[in-house]
Amino acid sequence: MGLDWADAVEQAGEATGYAGEVVPRAVEPIRAHLRAGRHREFDLELGALSQGGAFEAFLDHWWTQALADTALDADARELAVEFADLAIALRVRSEGGPTYTSAEVEQMLTRMVS
Numbered sequence: 001m002g003l004d005w006a007d008a009v010e011q012a013g014e015a016t017g018y019a020g021e022v023v024p025r026a027v028e029p030i031r032a033h034l035r036a037g038r039h040r041e042f043d044l045e046l047g048a049l050s051q052g053g054a055f056e057a058f059l060d061h062w063w064t065q066a067l068a069d070t071a072l073d074a075d076a077r078e079l080a081v082e083f084a085d086l087a088i089a090l091r092v093r094s095e096g097g098p099t100y101t102s103a104e105v106e107q108m109l110t111r112m113v114s
Contacts (some may be wrong), residue, residue, distance in 0.1 A: 003090055003091055003093075003094030003095075005025065005087075005091055007090075008087045008088075008090040008091040008094070009022060009087045011086075011087075011090055012083050012084075012086035012087035012090060013083060013087075015086055016079060016082050016083045016086055017079070018079050018080060018082070018083035020067065020070065020071060020072075020076055020079070020080050020083075021033075021067070021070050022067070023063060023066040023067055023070065025059055025060075025063045026059075027046065027059070029066070030042075030059070030062045030063050030065075030066045031043075031062075031066075033066035033067075033069060033070050034062070034065060034066050034069050035069045038065065038069070042062055045058055045062075046058065053097075060084075060088045063084060063088075064080075064081055064084035064085070064088070067080040067081070067083070067084050068080050068081055068084075
């Protein structure tokens with residue numbers, strides 16, 4: 001069995017020193033923590049997805065964005081993205097899947113919606 005999400009988040013926090021708010025990795029909490037200007041893009045991408053790998057990539061991408069949007073300054077935002085990348089990579093690796101950076105996921109999502 002893969003690494004539990006809570007364990008992946010805990011390990012990523014310890015490894016990066018991230019102490020900011022950890023937004024729950026689900027559609028409604030992620031949307032609630034995004035800056036208002038991102039809601040339309042979020043909703044369009046969500047509407048274009050089905051369940052499965054694409055949906056997981058969508059959650060990973062927007063969870064990272066929600067963490068970045070809750071950061072207080074540029075340094076905190078950078079740490080939040082580093083934390084999110086590591087938590088996601090730990091989860092995906094434990095499940096035997098490929099790992100992607102936030103930038104790679106963003107490119108894939110952009111191609112899917114276009």
